[in-house]
Amino acid sequence: MSDPAPRLDRDLIAMRVAREFEDGFVVNLGIGIPTLCSNFVPEGVQVLYQSESGVLNYGPLAEEGRGSIDLINAGGQFVTPNPGMALFDSAEAFAMIRGGHIDVTVLGGLQVSRAGDLANWFLPSRGIGNVGGAMDLAAGARKVIVAMEHNDRTGNPKVVDQCTFPLTGARCVDLIVTDIAVIEVLPDERGLLLKEHAPGWSFEAVQKATGARLERSPSLAEFTFA
């Protein structure tokens, strides 16, 4: 199976995800592609980043050598304070997450199922997984966006009928943004709706690269970034 056109790079995936952010949204970004989203927040949109490390409204990464060990994000990176930042402990950080106070979380994915199940924490080949805050974010955030490559390194689809990897959360994903598609997970297991595809791709080409049946959105279009 050859691709009809190039796939988007990680920056473009992140850019497309960032279009989902609205002004004033509280956003928690997972590690990997999700972290990149902060580089592409649309003009005029102010997003408040929350981290499991106990920070709300942190700013950009600190310049090399100028960070403080006492201000990190959940990836262990040194960040800077934004005006209006708040600091708290982990119990509070997760009360916030589990209690539905985070508007959007962007997570990486190993697999997403037709029902919106997410598998992203355990790679069976490794034998040990890090769960971190992923299960709490999957269960608690108002909207869960998964940003990932559409297929794994050997070409296997990551959007599948049933996850074969251990789950992070059941029926938790709202939107999937990949390097070739934007797919809405319809509520109540009503299936997957293809809303956008990468330039040069078609419904059929995306369907072929996908391990679950897709519905075609009436307004199916090419990726839009702005």
Added chain:
Amino acid sequence: MSDPAPRLDRDLIAMRVAREFEDGFVVNLGIGIPTLCSNFVPEGVQVLYQSESGVLNYGPLAEEGRGSIDLINAGGQFVTPNPGMALFDSAEAFAMIRGGHIDVTVLGGLQVSRAGDLANWFLPSRGIGNVGGAMDLAAGARKVIVAMEHNDRTGNPKVVDQCTFPLTGARCVDLIVTDIAVIEVLPDERGLLLKEHAPGWSFEAVQKATGARLERSPSLAEFTFA
């Protein structure tokens, strides 16, 4: 039934209770006689007072007209800060209480039973009760001391075989200090041990004023205050 000798006043009850405080103890005092205990802490003993209002290690009452509405005890009185005071919210105040971090609480009582059940929040004649923090203190403090009159206004005993008033907590009381007696509640429902009586009183006189069978401590003595 006439008393063989006078009963102690509220200050003397409080003074006897305060002898139970050890250096470094964290103490929560209920409203009424318990509040008076802070006036009688033995020389050389530093007690840290905790309040449901979210304060640890507050000091004496503020002088008339000099208190702040932002520093009150659970009785709504204006208190002063001690060096090393800590402030927190109600969730933390009760995590501290329920979690076993309070060494001693002194509570008022309507009735205490032979098994150590406490009734102190609901006077049936009123029809409405205030529970406040009493049930949490009864359940959570390491040691529960009840400070009360031995008999009610009509002479009925308040130390009884079974409480007839609604309970604050079951099997929670460790020590009862009244105007005529100091009674230890033995663990595992092994009964009530009379340890001290007021001057001029005897085991028999206290037993007569009590609604439950008392054991006589081998070291039964008169009240000691210092």
Added chain:
Amino acid sequence: MPTNKTCHGFADAVSDIPDGASIMVGGFGGAGGLPFRLLTALRDHGARRLTIISNTAGVSMVTGFGWPKGEKPIDHSILFENGQVARFIGTYPVPGSVSLRNAFQAAFDRKEVALELVPQGTFVERIRAGGAGIPAFFTPTAAGTRLAEGKEVRTFDGRACVMERALRADFAFVRAAVADTLGNLMYVGSSRAFNPAMATAADITIAEVDRIVPPGKIDPERVGTPGVYVDRVVARSA
């Protein structure tokens, strides 16, 4: 959620509260931490059949609890007097002294208002749970008492514990010293009380503060309620 949460005036701040709403009211019971300007605005607004969730049902107007001598206390009583409350959930509904009667007691005796009495620690833990996505928890408090009647009881480590459910409300009225426009709140002293927990557990949280400052003016280490929990801030000085 907008990034400037400033509300101009107390009447505005409460204007969309419908009849039948549930409202948490912060503070311990005295003047400190009590959002009494919001209570006054709600009285003037007039919404009825309310459920009020608060530590006390308003005792300071008859006892002076937590108010400086010489000041005239204002509390929840103004809502009970005005016949706006159908239900009260709290821990300390009436004055400590049997000889004093507050407006709640009068309304209760007229059978206008229902009472759900909750131990204070359970009360705040239920509210925290409501904000923290914990639907239920077990506590040893009240086991074996009438406040546990009808509730599931289970033994953990040899100790009987009561299952308690999370508590949430449509609105929370909270009181802090300072807010920034993002809704971050800074508290002072024992005026935290139930305010931080309640701020997390309502659909709409409204904070009554002394003053509103731009973001960055509150030390991040001193933010007691992060702005994510707060929908509207209104200043007494405005």
Added chain:
Amino acid sequence: MPTNKTCHGFADAVSDIPDGASIMVGGFGGAGGLPFRLLTALRDHGARRLTIISNTAGVSMVTGFGWPKGEKPIDHSILFENGQVARFIGTYPVPGSVSLRNAFQAAFDRKEVALELVPQGTFVERIRAGGAGIPAFFTPTAAGTRLAEGKEVRTFDGRACVMERALRADFAFVRAAVADTLGNLMYVGSSRAFNPAMATAADITIAEVDRIVPPGKIDPERVGTPGVYVDRVVARSA
């Protein structure tokens, strides 16, 4: 409890930790908030068959997570390398990158250490519950996943929730910026992390701080862990 909790030296602070003890270790995973001087003292002390309860099992020594470039990270790995740990309870045991192996992974592969993996929010909530007298609670997190296997699941408001039990330890190692002699702790920035919850949930809580000051030197509004939870304080500067 004594009113002066100062401990002179890290070796003293950990000298009574027996073989088989359970120990909570605070911090998020990087240099900030990690009591690594206490970890080093515990390594030198040599107690074995330990249960370590911490967010990570020590990833910074191989990844640099949360450490300034140029500094040589120290973390939990020194205990795993030294064969002192029988069991680890945490959320993030190994480096994020599959190509990196930490000392925990090596010990795990040699079957020297058992792993109990817990979602991070459930982990800290279990610890908070352990300190707060809550024996168990329900959370939607992990419902329908393998981390809920064997646990009671109950539906609340249409949502499957897992029952989780409180978590306590014999000792907690926590890290703060400043302590007073009464044990009040002041934290800075994101170095709070798991420290405040862990401080409440152990029989003996030991705080590693930059400096110890007399009571009254920490602003009461800035006390992150009230002294009632803390048994020993030991200063890096001592």
